[in-house]
Amino acid sequence: MNNGRIIFTVESEIVIRPYHRGDREMVLNIAADTAFFGEPVEKFMEDRRIFLDAFYVYYTDKESEHCWVATHDENVIGFLTGCFDTRIQREYTAKVLEPQTFIRLLGGKYRIGKKFIRYLLRYFSTKLRSPKDDLDLSQYPAHFHINIVKEWRGYGIGRKLIESYLEQLRSAKIGGVHLQTTSYNKVALILYKNMGFELLQSTRSHLWEGHVNEPIYELTYGLKLYTG
Ligand SMILES: CC(C)(COP(=O)(O)OP(=O)(O)OC[C@H]1O[C@@H](n2cnc3c(N)ncnc32)[C@H](O)[C@@H]1OP(=O)(O)O)[C@@H](O)C(=O)NCCC(=O)NCCS
Incomplete structure (x- = not known):
């Protein structure tokens, strides 16, 4: 590692x-291209900007100092978006990003179609049925999201992005x-288990029924880092 950078060679x-800051567009594109279990978000909504505005721009615009990218020939091919204090991210998302997105939605700024309406109804009905999230954020305050473009998966990039973030934490x-x-x-x-993350919560989810032919569980994994 050199100034927080890791350089390794696959084909180049x-x-x-x-x-x-210049990575923003590429990171947001990958986020939308991989949002449905590694496939594009258009599987469940017509306009990717809804997903990005309500959720992802927190990481690129408010807490970008905790984000990492993997590049090849100057192009971003994977990212990890991190957050050191989940409470702050949740509050900002609920008080600023979601209302802003909702106002844009009402103002006709997004393309709305059947897929999005179906997703929204299912999202709220799942939320109502789900048990309350009781993850102890004093024990696990930070979190992250990670996605690699399809062609570059399986080359060890995900592991290296997580290692860089864990070192920063x-x-x-x-x-x-x-x-x-x-x-x-x-x-x-496989990756999280191999890196020592422990399963903390498992909840049956009905959100993806009709999209995926197996029962889906929402899983929360955690890793303790510092006991100082
Ligand atoms: C999950 C993801 C981030 C992992 O990144 P990656 O660069 O592909 O993973 P790595 O090459 O670092 O491999 C991670 C581990 O999984 C194993 N692995 C990788 N591809 C595998 C495959 N197809 N089958 C089985 N094991 C595999 C590797 O052996 C490695 O284990 P080790 O490091 O302990 O030896 C990436 O595949 C991805 O973006 N997937 C689609 C979206 C997604 O699921 N994102 C995570 C949402 S929570």
Whole structure:
């Protein structure tokens, strides 16, 4: 590692480095291209801007100092978006990003279709039926999201992005980190388990019924980092 950078070679050089402002568009594109279990978000909504505005721009615009990217020939091919204090992210999302997105939605700024309406109804009915999230954020305050473009999966990029982020968390003496995934993200589960993450919560989800032919569980994994 060199100034927080990791450089390794697959067919040509891959660089793991902190996020720069110029990466924003590429990161958001990958986020939307991989939102449905590694496939594009258009599987369940017509306009990807809804997903990005309500959810992802927190990481690129408010807490970009905790984001990491993997690049090849200057192009971003994978990212990890991190957050050191989940409470802050949840509050900002609920008080600023979601209302802003909702107002744009009412103002006709997005393309709305059957897929999005179906998703929204299912999202709220799932939310009502789900048990309350009782994850102890004092133990696991940080979290992250990670996605690699399809052609570059399986080359060790995901592991290296997580290692860089964990090192950053440890340097800042953050006590623990969690992440949310599903039983359908098979490779992600292998990676998290191999890296020492423990399963903290598992809840049956009905959100993806009709899209995926197996029962889906929402899973929360955590890793303790610092006991100082
Ligand atoms: C999950 C993801 C981030 C992992 O990144 P990656 O660069 O593909 O993974 P790596 O190459 O670092 O491999 C991770 C581990 O999984 C294993 N692995 C990778 N691909 C595999 C495959 N197809 N089958 C089985 N094991 C596999 C590797 O052996 C490695 O284990 P190790 O490091 O302990 O030896 C990436 O595949 C991805 O973006 N997937 C689609 C979206 C997604 O699921 N995101 C996570 C949402 S929570």
